[in-house]
Amino acid sequence: MMRCINIAxxxxxxxxxxxxxxxxxxxxxxxxxxxxxxxxxxxYFQVRVTAEEASSMVAVPCSVNGVTVSALDGR
Known part of the structure; x- marks a missing residue:
């Protein structure tokens, strides 16, 4: 099992x-x-999000038209 994890x-x-x-x-x-x-x-193993960055990510920009709603989200 460890070999498969290492390969992955x-x-x-x-x-x-x-x-x-x-x-x-x-x-x-x-x-x-x-x-x-x-x-x-x-x-992304060593990426750290500060409190400031986390609070700014809460307000997600989005667009709304008569047909669709699009919200930008990171993976």
Missing amino acids: LLCVQENASDRPTMSDVVAMLSSEAKPLAEPEHPA
């Missing part, structure tokens, strides 16, 4: 060049003999 963490690295190719992933999953690289911190 390698696949979600922030920089695409740090992620393994699909053929590398298949090779890592099919062979336990192949050593795995240590993943770096995942994207």
Whole structure:
């Protein structure tokens, strides 16, 4: 299970060049003999939101027309 988690963490690295190719992933999953690289911190791992930033994010800009309502939201 830990091997699968390690492979998954390698696949979600922030920089695409740090992620393994699909053929590398298949090779890592099919062979336990192949050593795995240590993943770096995942994207947004060290991002901290201050109280000021959190309060400013509460007021979400949105647009309303006769057909749709659009609200901008981050992931």
